[in-house]
Amino acid sequence: LLVPALSSPAEATDPPAAGDLDPASVPQFQQAMPVPGTLRPTAVSGTTDYYAMTMKEVDAEILPGRKTLVRTFDGSFPGPVIKAVSGRRVVVRQTNRLTVPASVHLHGAHVPQSSDGSPMDLVATGGGTKTYTYPNSQPHANLWFHDHTHHQESETVYRGLTGLYLLTDATEQRLNLPSGSYDVPISLRDARFDADGQLAYSMGDVKRTVLLANGKAWPYFEVAARKYRFRLFNTSNMRFFVLKLSDSSPFQLIGSDGGLLEKPLEVDSVALSPGERADIVVDFSRYAAGTTLVLDNTRPLRPDDPVEQLGKVLQFRVGGPAADTSTVPATLRTLPALPAATVDRSIELSMDETGATQDAYINGRPYDMDRVDTEVEYGATEIWTVHNASTRMPHNFHIHLVQFRVLERGGRPVTSGLESGLKDTVPLQPGETVKIQATFTGYEGTYVYHCHMFDHAAMGMMANFRVRRTRGNAG
Ligand code: C2O
Ligand code: CU
Structure with a gap:
């Protein structure tokens, strides 16, 4: 099976294959x-x-x-x-x-x-x-x-x-963020169905064209006219999202993978690659009862993409006002100071882009569960420079065990957005490079790092690292 050669973002969609359910037949917001x-x-x-x-x-x-x-x-x-x-x-x-x-x-x-x-x-x-x-x-x-x-x-x-x-x-918990039924986790993903309504799966396939929120195809969600906290998870295998409200109005970004940011950021969109999370607060009190708005996905689709629905994820239906004593304070938390790093490593993500094989690599080698690729001294702080060597395919990079900081993207310091917080997964567009920093404490053992586009991990874009005390340090 091929990794499709696409001229624009490779996780975009093709028209449904014969035998697939036509996504256009799935009603939205029902x-x-x-x-x-x-x-x-x-x-x-x-x-x-x-x-x-x-x-x-x-x-x-x-x-x-x-x-x-x-x-x-x-x-x-x-x-x-x-x-x-x-x-x-x-x-x-x-x-x-x-x-x-x-x-x-x-x-x-x-x-x-x-x-x-x-x-x-x-x-x-x-x-x-x-x-x-x-x-x-x-x-x-x-x-x-x-x-x-x-x-x-x-x-x-x-x-x-x-x-x-x-x-x-x-x-x-000390903060007074929206809570209880106003704090809503949302698991986002895509899926492709066959004509019988069963999930259609094949490796390397990106034609996953129905969008699901908390397990329902294109649902609606009734909200009161007040603030809500939404914890967004991209649990897709391959799909990237860029999420915005259909009226382009701003919302507050308050957290990423590893919890709250230091301060809330006013944004009008947030991008999530597979595995990443965004914590946001949307204030619906600015809308009249009866307003509907849509959480859009603006990640560019192919120009010839016939599936207009893919630009929409979820509809919000605004009801009457509700009491709201929650607040989003100007300071949410203090992130731990960055210790000085003592080790630099380079990680290169690549895959066979000819489509001749289904192979994907880290530093030129497909995953071998019996091989340790990277030895890390217990307690060490390391900078990893991760490069996406693919020319058309985006990837992302996830490390087990640690939350890391993103220092640079494309040679520029990262100061805002999701990456101003603690991360465990970062996206990399074709040709892109990020510098991340992590401290490996707490446990010795063997863990993995990999692309979180699961088809790529399954194709071999994964490696083992082993954290050990070799210098008799006490950690
Ligand atoms: Cu969410 Cu190694 O993965
Ligand atoms: Cu990948």
């Missing part, structure tokens, strides 16, 4: 967007919340009036939300009732290797279990969990195996 339910602990101790989830296939109503078979955590598409607090442990027992093995990775989390959900650490099919322990020894952040089985993560995530993990702490 289904209400649900808010994913919060998972209840099975037990609670003084230090720990215990959860249990079963990975299984169920039918979900993604398209109005139709049933689609999906892979889920605990029967919900997308999966349930875990709410965690820094300093309080979460233990999740996962049971695998899928027809395939799975590995549950908690994206963005600072966890021991044994609970990282690495590509080589599988929960067997047929009722296999594994207990993951999340220490939550990191500040608040919008995390998510998903399959990471090598060569299969792309299909299994596509078929639904994702869930959200909202980690809070005293810094965040």
Whole structure:
């Protein structure tokens, strides 16, 4: 199968293939967007919340009036939300009732290797279990969990195996941001369906043309005329979003992958590559009751793209006013100071762009789970210069274990936008270079870094790094 050679952004869409459901036949703004339910602990101790989830296939109503078979955590598409607090442990027992093995990775989390959900650490099919322990020894952040089985993560995530993990702490809770039913996580992705309404998957395929928010195709969401906090997650395999409101009005960007920014930024759009998160506050009090507006996706599509719907994601229907005592303060948090880096590395992302093979590489080599590509001294602060060597294909770059800072993009210092905060995933347009800085403390062990366009990770754009004490330092 080919990596399609496209003249403009490579994740854009082609017309539906024969046998596909025509996205134009899927009505927009007909289904209400649900808010994913919060998972209840099975037990609670003084230090720990215990959860249990079963990975299984169920039918979900993604398209109005139709049933689609999906892979889920605990029967919900997308999966349930875990709410965690820094300093309080979460233990999740996962049971695998899928027809395939799975590995549950908690994206963005600072966890021991044994609970990282690495590509080589599988929960067997047929009722296999594994207990993951999340220490939550990191500040608040919008995390998510998903399959990471090598060569299969792309299909299994596509078929639904994702869930959200909202980690809070005293810094965040001290603020008076919109909360309760005014704090809404939204999991965004695309999907392609066959004529029977089943998910159509093939590696390297970018014709995923129906947009889903919290598991529904092009839903609407009723809001009161007041401020809302939306935590946006791009859980797509391949699709990039550039999101804006249809009236082009500004909103506040308050957080990124690793929690809140230092101060809110007024923006009129926000870009999310696969795996990235944006935390935003939209004030609907400026709209009259009965107003509708749309969250648009302005990521350029192909000029000949026939699917006008792709420019729209979700409709907001504004109702009457509601009391609102929430505020977005001028200062949200202080980020930890950047220590001086002692190691510089270069990382090059590339792939076979001829389409002759399905191979993708980091520093010229496809992923080998038995090879350590990068040795990191425990406690070290490192600068990684990451370059996208593809000429047409965007990529992005995700590191496990750490939250990092983006120092430069294209040789220029990064001072604003999502990248002014803590990140675990950064986008790279064709030819682009970013400089990021991370400090590797907390755990020794072997972890991965990879492109978070899962088809590319499955094709080999992934590598192992090992954090070890070799100098007898105490860390
Ligand atoms: Cu969200 Cu290694 O991944
Ligand atoms: Cu990629």
